Amino acid sequence: EAGVAQSPRYKIIEKRQSVAFWCNPISGHATLYWYQQILGQGPKLLIQFQNNGVVDDSQLPKDRFSAERLKGVDSTLKIQPAKLEDSAVYLCASSSSSGLAGGNEQFFGPGTRLTVL
Amino acid sequence: GNSVTQMEGPVTLSEEAFLTINCTYTATGYPSLFWYVQYPGEGLQLLLKATKADDKGSNKGFEATYRKETTSFHLEKGSVQVSDSAVYFCALYNNNDMRFGAGTRLTVKP
Numbered sequence: 001e002a003g004v005a006q007s008p009r010y011k012i013i014e015k016r017q018s019v020a021f022w023c024n025p026i027s028g029h030a031t032l033y034w035y036q037q038i039l040g041q042g043p044k045l046l047i048q049f050q051n052n053g054v055v056d057d058s059q060l061p062k063d064r065f066s067a068e069r070l071k072g073v074d075s076t077l078k079i080q081p082a083k084l085e086d087s088a089v090y091l092c093a094s095s096s097s098s099g100l101a102g103g104n105e106q107f108f109g110p111g112t113r114l115t116v117l
Numbered sequence: 118g119n120s121v122t123q124m125e126g127p128v129t130l131s132e133e134a135f136l137t138i139n140c141t142y143t144a145t146g147y148p149s150l151f152w153y154v155q156y157p158g159e160g161l162q163l164l165l166k167a168t169k170a171d172d173k174g175s176n177k178g179f180e181a182t183y184r185k186e187t188t189s190f191h192l193e194k195g196s197v198q199v200s201d202s203a204v205y206f207c208a209l210y211n212n213n214d215m216r217f218g219a220g221t222r223l224t225v226k227p
Binding site (some may be wrong): 033042044091097107108113 | 118160161162163167202206208213214215216217219220
């Protein structure tokens, strides 16, 4: 079974530029998550999708971050314009239709390491 | 709100030593609790979980018990190996909110 795929693996941009990350979850997984992991910290949940609907985006900085999952499969996360403090690893994860309720496992992709100069 | 506090590292142990990594949480209701592990060069993966009070999660010789009275989920292993060197994250899930601790880096020396 293929895992969660993410691209690109690495990205370097200058501040005020825009950037987009792509994620393809495990086949059949209805729930998709985007996390931001700053160096030395644990992952921070940015947004959670159930199929193509947003379940929770309370920690997404909506003035510069946006995410979509139009067909309920793959997803993109965009930052526009980027700031220095956006330098982090952006992780995508997916889980089965019932999400994480009852302790269901989420499966993580390898992440995209973003450096903002 | 929901939050997780875990023991800061780094932790360095000799092979076959006993390991404890402390984790406490704050949450309303009954969260599910997890330990995730990140081995060098690899992605995050689930190590073990517990979904209700007094449940014990276990995997690969690691154990953690969901203690509601002390709001804790400490990770333990009786005899660590070099291959256990990794970063360990305590996490909780409650009402569509997933929270991770800051992570504890474990290094096991031969």
